Amino acid sequence: MFALDAEFLNNDPGGLHVYLDTTAARNPGLIRAAARLHAEDVLPANTYVVDLDAIKHNAEIMAREAQRAGIELYLMTKHYNRNPLVTHAALAAGIGSTVGVETADALYLSRFGLPVGHIGHLVQIPRGNLRSVLTMRPEVMTVFSVEKAKQVSDVAVSLGQVQDLLIRVRVAGDIIYPNEEGGIWEHELEAAARAIASFPGVRIVGVTTFPGTLFNPRTAQVEVTVNFAGLLRAADRLRALGFDIRQVNTPGASSAIGFDVVAKAGGTHAEPGHALTGTTPQVLYPQARSPEKSAIIYLNEVSHLFEGKGYVFGGGFYACDAPALIGDDTKYHTSEWRPHAFVGRTPETIMDQKVPVDKGSFFGRVNNATDYYGGTLVPDGPADIRVGDTVIYGFRPQAFTTRANVAVVENVDGEPRVLGIFDRALNLLDEQGYPLPDTVDRVRDLLAAAGR
Structure with missing residues (x-):
């Protein structure tokens, strides 16, 4: 391979x-x-x-492997400070779109005419930035609360558009890293989803978590985390309620050796970042x-x-x-x-x-x-x-x-x-x-x- x-x-x-x-x-x-x-x-x-040549090499491998596995990719650009030459090269090599981890990511990407695929995860979009971000027409935006979904809806309505949303789901026992807390608890998901569905400017199309996968140095493999199971339950529950769930977004140590893992476990999207620059943990272990x-x-x-x-x-x-x-x-x-x-x-x-x-x-x-x-x-x-x-x-x-x-x-x-x-x-x-x-x-x- x-x-x-x-x-x-x-x-x-x-x-x-x-x-x-x-x-x-x-x-x-x-x-x-x-x-x-x-x-x-x-x-x-x-x-x-x-090294732009190495960037192209990595992006081509990931794009090819994601296509083979049957998942889609959003590129995380923050690790190399959202550089437009690097991002463009990765997209040209076949990676579908980008993920803006915060508002600044989206603004810098848009400044140079680059697409924003996913925005709002891990960082929510401040109310005052919603108009500028929504005019970029991101494919999906993640929300952590009903209140944020209402803010997004209000601005989207004023712009005459409907914004597709991912819900960040939280389950007891999830792995959460410092300064990344937040999301809608699994036991509150049904009520929250019904409330969000009443807002005319947004549409729930998926769920996300972090980390969905991580590299285990003892097995030298990318593995699904405990978060993944809760995310799948959330997706199934929303489908049972009638929502058209098209994304099960599972970022975390995303790289070519993990795309099959995501697909076979039921994920639809991964978000490589360090893999583009060759700085995922798995590169330290030749046996991986x-x-x-x-x-x-x-x-x-x-x-x-x-x-x-x-x-x-x-x-x-x-x-x-x-x-x-x-x-x-x-x-x-x-x-x-x-x-x-x-x-x-x-x-x-x-x-x-x-x-x-x-x-x-x-x-x-x-x-x-x-x-x-x-x-x-x-x-x-x-x-x-x-x-x-x-x-x-x-x-x-x-x-x-x-x-x-x-x-x-x-x-x-x-x-x-x-x-x-x-x-x-x-x-x-x-x-x-x-x-x-x-x-x-x-x-x-x-x-x-x-x-x-």
Whole structure:
């Protein structure tokens, strides 16, 4: 089904443990290209670097596998800060549409003429943003309450349209992560659905949860979570009440090796995000045979040395490393994460020196301090680290939460080409780092030239 390189499969059968190692094994050209472009002062510190060719590879595999399994995909774009070049490439490769995790996602997607398929999950749409979001004509919008459905209906009626809704269902025992609480309880579903059905501007067409699937490192497989069973019950109950339920949306560690799992369990939609950038947990375990290629690294620079540590510029450090707030997700925990970074001065030698990183500082804020610096280098022996050195990290990013740049590059194994460097607000930057005032026109021209 999938073609995987032998070198990757021959790595540590217990798992590579860190995304940096996976990237070095599966896409060393990306690391070398980033180091070269930084050494040449083309790419600045505090920049996520995305390999567009690897993005296309991953998207093509996922689109093909989803079609084979018989499910549809919404692409989660927040991990790479909703970059339009990356999103367009994934859609052009066959992924159906996008999911906006919050209002800002939808606004940035729409700004560049990209479609919004699903909006409102995991974050509800504020009342004042409903009009602008509904004019984007999303395929579905998730609601957590009758009250929010009424707000959506009122605005939809004023626009002369009907918005299809998914209900986020909650069941006792569900896995819920921090700051993701919310939804309609299973025992209140019938009453809530009847109330929503009375609103003229909305129509219930499905249900959703998170996480619906997760990767189990002990079995090396994507598996359905406890949430999935409750979601299926909810869908059946709504159908029995006469609702035309067309979506059973089950995001969670979505990737090519899990689409069959979703389909066979009764799901209709998955929402890959980290799979596009090759940063799902399953890529750490060669025995999982996950085909997605590493497509993103985080580039930074040594600011200064002090008391045996190397301090690196802050602003972009974030990694997904939180256990469930409610419910038991322990069987899905991967091996303990041990952050490291490659440190060097040339693309030829960048991977020769791998330095441990202080895990606390990696998350940007220590003792509630401003993250002026982060990802502190703490060598456990003699190390050649100098001010201005290139530092490259590999981890599961949430770039939309940071103030980092995103650079999109191609041809990393040859003469690397930078297609654009974007700031946190998705403005293209000029050579001096200033935002270009005609960003939207420039990007739309790039997308038109790329075609679809």
